[in-house]
Amino acid sequence: MAERDSGWMSGGVVDAEDARLATGLLAAPGATPLQSRGGIRPSGGHPARVEATSTPSKDVTVRPFQAVIQGTRSTAAGSYLVTLDAVKTVDVLGAAPAHGSNERFDLIVARQFDPQYADSRSGMVVERVTGTAGTTPVDPAVPGDHLKLARIRVRAGATTITEADISDLRAYTSALGGIMLARNATDRPLNPYWGFYVHRLDTSRLEVWDGGPGGHPWRTTPDGSRSRSRPTGPRPAPGATTTRWSASGE
Incomplete structure (x- = not known):
């Protein structure tokens, strides 16, 4: 069953x-x-x-x-x-x-x-x-x-x-809905959900996954700040402030 x-x-x-x-x-x-x-x-x-x-x-x-x-x-x-x-x-x-x-x-x-x-x-x-x-x-x-x-x-x-x-080689976890620590790009989850946040230990930046249908992949919060508010206005152009993430890293 x-x-x-x-x-x-x-x-x-x-x-x-x-x-x-x-x-x-x-x-x-x-x-x-x-x-x-x-x-x-x-x-x-x-x-x-x-x-x-x-x-x-x-x-x-x-x-x-x-x-x-x-x-x-x-x-x-x-x-x-x-x-x-x-x-x-x-x-x-x-x-x-x-x-x-x-x-x-x-x-x-x-x-x-x-x-x-x-x-x-x-x-x-x-x-x-x-x-x-x-x-x-x-x-x-x-x-x-x-x-x-x-x-x-x-x-x-x-x-x-x-x-x-x-x-x-330590990997970190977090509570459901919490901000997870990631040692680097390859340490981030391969299957994040929309709105999943990670704090990059190598860059001291906060990143959020916005990679749903029609969305962008991982991006840094405005100016890399700790604010979790969704930015207003158009999305950043590719190569500007967008942080992209694939399963193979950056």
């Missing part, structure tokens, strides 16, 4: 997917009508930032965060609301020493496990996914439902990880 059980209905039977669908609809939408945008919930204190230890070592640390991880292993999997409630230390080089002559890329991820989809354990884990050393290394594949937090460049022969080795 296409209709799902409503969340928290008296006398109803609500399974885990139903509950995730009910809570997930309060987050910014994702690629389909039943999905939420996965990402870190913005807050003070640099949530989910991956950092080298104060004295460089074989480990990195991950700051506390709350996040949305969208389920992908069922069309109605719903979204997981997850929390890391304290700084976590993640071993990078202890269990997987650097290669002697080639570098590799490791990923730090928040990964959701769920026995409903044949996982052997349950819960969210912040962990390292080890890459393969080579002359042209690439990011390792990450199975299952997850968020990428950072890429670690493990240099040939390295015995410590420094800040210069860490690339931030």
Whole structure:
């Protein structure tokens, strides 16, 4: 049956997917009508930032965060609301020493496990996914439902990880109707709704999606201000103040 059980209905039977669908609809939408945008919930204190230890070592640390991880292993999997409630230390080089002559890329991820989809354990884990050393290394594949937090460049022969080795990969989400943080053009949602706002961290500009039938794609608000009022008069000419957005970026 296409209709799902409503969340928290008296006398109803609500399974885990139903509950995730009910809570997930309060987050910014994702690629389909039943999905939420996965990402870190913005807050003070640099949530989910991956950092080298104060004295460089074989480990990195991950700051506390709350996040949305969208389920992908069922069309109605719903979204997981997850929390890391304290700084976590993640071993990078202890269990997987650097290669002697080639570098590799490791990923730090928040990964959701769920026995409903044949996982052997349950819960969210912040962990390292080890890459393969080579002359042209690439990011390792990450199975299952997850968020990428950072890429670690493990240099040939390295015995410590420094800040210069860490690339931030955090994506952000927002509440439904909220202004979402986007690191750059390619970090913006691929399927926004009319009137969706993003704050570009690379330009400090506020942009709104106006790409419905006969409309324009992403455009910067007047003078890049934070005003959310719709401008009056004719639309800006192409190449003037219009910010265009395609799935491949700018």
